[in-house]
């Protein structure tokens with residue numbers, strides 16, 4: 591059985607697009623970057639910890655395959671997670687306004703015997719955002735529960751002047767690399783098609 595170790599409705603919606611049956615596990619894994627840890631290492635570690643926590647949760651199922659993912663917005667080397675409150679959301683949007691940032695999304699897939707992971711890094715550029723626009727966006731509530739205080743799949747699509755990378759990755763689950771990871775377990779559209787891969791999933795430590 592495939593399990594999605596995530597409370598994110600976006601991840602549920604995106605994974606469903608691959609046409610697989612899966613169950614959702616509600617877990618709460620702490621997200622705290624370690625001193626000296628690079629942004630990319632941090633995102634990969636958290637995705638892997640979510641998958642491992644999910645695997646522990648379904649230890650009754652010997653056939654379990656668990657997918658964990660993490661998404662963070664990174665400006666220079668600063669990681670923007672989900673905003674704590676409206677002031678925090680405003681501060682993040684002000685920093686992102688008129689600049690390019692990265693969105694790092696990592697995916698980890700674990701079974702009792704094997705684990706693989708992949709990371710997707712997208713570059714997103716925001717137009718300069720008027721203060722009134724940011725204030726209205728925050729007041730509308732969309733920033734909450736979203737890394738970097740925005741949703742590309744929502745009103746923030748109008749902020750984006752350039753996206754270089756994976757739209758689904760920015761939304762929370764990069765579907766191309768996810769399909770590749772699933773194919774390495776013989777699942778999903780890329781396995782069914784016997785498709786070649788452009789990125790080799792790496793065995794997780």
Ligand SMILES: Cc1cn([C@H]2C[C@H](O)[C@@H](COP(=O)(O)OP(=O)(O)OP(=O)(O)O)O2)c(=O)[nH]c1=O
Pocket residue numbers: 595596597598599600601617621640659660661662663672693735736737738740741742743760761762
């Ligand atoms: C940048 C961006 C993020 N997001 C969301 C995706 C994720 O849900 C969230 C990043 O937080 P995460 O900590 O990656 O995920 P989560 O806490 O929502 O869910 P879980 O840990 O249970 O898997 O931000 C968008 O929906 N749209 C966007 O454009």
